[in-house]
Amino acid sequence: MADIVREVGTPLYLYSGPLVRSACARLERAFDSYPHTLHFAMKANSTLAILRLLRGLGAGADANSGGEIEAALRAGFEPSQIVFTGVGKTRDELDRAVALGVKAINIESDGEADRIDALARARGVKARVALRVNPDIDPNTHAHMSTGLRFNKFGVPIEFAAPLLRELARKPGLDPVGIHVHLGSQMLDVAPLARAARVLADLACEVRDAGVGLEHLDLGGGLGIAYDGTAHADPAAYAAAVLPAVRESGLHLLIEPGRFIVAPAGILVGRVADTKAYSGSPRFIVLDTGMTELIRPMLYEAFHRIVAVTPTEGPEERYEVVGPLCETSDTLGHDRPLGPVAVDDLIAVLDAGAYGFVMASNYNRRRMPAEVMVDEGGWRIIRRRQTYDDLFRNEE
Ligand SMILES: Cc1ncc(COP(=O)(O)O)c(C=O)c1O
Numbered sequence: 001m002a003d004i005v006r007e008v009g010t011p012l013y014l015y016s017g018p019l020v021r022s023a024c025a026r027l028e029r030a031f032d033s034y035p036h037t038l039h040f041a042m043k044a045n046s047t048l049a050i051l052r053l054l055r056g057l058g059a060g061a062d063a064n065s066g067g068e069i070e071a072a073l074r075a076g077f078e079p080s081q082i083v084f085t086g087v088g089k090t091r092d093e094l095d096r097a098v099a100l101g102v103k104a105i106n107i108e109s110d111g112e113a114d115r116i117d118a119l120a121r122a123r124g125v126k127a128r129v130a131l132r133v134n135p136d137i138d139p140n141t142h143a144h145m146s147t148g149l150r151f152n153k154f155g156v157p158i159e160f161a162a163p164l165l166r167e168l169a170r171k172p173g174l175d176p177v178g179i180h181v182h183l184g185s186q187m188l189d190v191a192p193l194a195r196a197a198r199v200l201a202d203l204a205c206e207v208r209d210a211g212v213g214l215e216h217l218d219l220g221g222g223l224g225i226a227y228d229g230t231a232h233a234d235p236a237a238y239a240a241a242v243l244p245a246v247r248e249s250g251l252h253l254l255i256e257p258g259r260f261i262v263a264p265a266g267i268l269v270g271r272v273a274d275t276k277a278y279s280g281s282p283r284f285i286v287l288d289t290g291m292t293e294l295i296r297p298m299l300y301e302a303f304h305r306i307v308a309v310t311p312t313e314g315p316e317e318r319y320e321v322v323g324p325l326c327e328t329s330d331t332l333g334h335d336r337p338l339g340p341v342a343v344d345d346l347i348a349v350l351d352a353g354a355y356g357f358v359m360a361s362n363y364n365r366r367r368m369p370a371e372v373m374v375d376e377g378g379w380r381i382i383r384r385r386q387t388y389d390d391l392f393r394n395e396e
Helices: 002-008 017-030 048-056 066-074 091-100 110-123 158-170 191-209 235-249 259-265 296-300 388-392
Strands: 012-016 036-041 060-063 082-084 104-107 127-134 174-180 216-218 252-255 266-277 283-287 306-308 317-322 331-338 346-349 370-375 378-383
Touching: 002 012, 002 370, 012 017, 012 259, 017 036, 017 048, 017 235, 017 259, 017 370, 048 060, 048 066, 048 370, 048 378, 060 066, 066 082, 066 091, 082 091, 091 104, 091 110, 104 110, 104 174, 104 216, 110 127, 110 158, 110 174, 127 158, 127 191, 158 174, 158 191, 174 191, 191 216, 191 235, 235 252, 259 266, 296 331, 306 331
Parallel strands: 012 370, 036 060, 036 252, 060 082, 082 104, 104 127, 127 174, 174 216, 216 252, 283 317
Antiparallel strands: 012 266, 266 283, 266 346, 306 346, 317 331, 370 378
């Protein structure tokens, strides 16, 4: 770590190739007994080197925007390996996906179905589509991470799904190939996923009886990790929960994990910029990194373990671990026990590989951090830190 930081500086995202591989392998093993494809949710981390690593492991991609489709292509994925999700896809994005012939465009509404149909007919092709349903199932997670409840903006309410699928099959520009659901993220309980699998399988059987033959069920992502260092959600329990229903459908299974694969494989490394301890106020550790690099604590009240890279012997104190930004909510950890900490010490924020760099911003004119991959006995920079010239490149 000291060598890397000497060369690359801080803040810095550091990823472990072996941890990405092992998480992927655990999921693959869990679903071994049933035909399935893992489509990595690029929204969790779309750095090209990470995508290439996953492509090499046989994964497909789940893209959520035109930019993510572009990233998938640049990482070497074929269009037939990309599913395209997104609640507000523009006509340009849809047309690009139709032109490429992606594996499935996950349809969010009947209006969107009409737009895809028109775009496909204009090109003289049939677009492969899946219907994203909203099953009104509570994922038991943070409210900001729920996507499958009736009042969430995603998908078509389940009772409208069967008639809409029958209608899709009648449209000349559409080839309905699947049903899609995504309940939410950071789910530690697999029971809601089992209920969603049952809903999808029943729907597939219902429309099959009405003459609409599909290829796949896409269960989305959502498997949670142990941010507090205790037990992860278990891929084997996940598979055991969803496979009975999926098996009855006989359809190929897609899953779209993001966080489970990359969160534990990444850490954010910062340096202590200042410390403050005044009687009557909390003790503060001010880092050179904060919400601009990792917004999850602020956005989701998320807990990330924070550790000293080289712990110093001595009594523990409780600290507010904060960032350098001009925002009170720029706090990475509240009331955290740490040993003696001095300016220039290195601090690591754990489990930061998902929804970390992808949500980074230039707020306060900060430069996006560097990213480093540790793999095969060495390390390499996979994204250089932005320069100040990068920051001003698009401005008059
Ligand atoms: C459609 C879809 N698929 C997959 C995912 C990945 O979720 P996770 O990172 O929790 O596995 C998300 C995340 O929100 C999503 O919206």
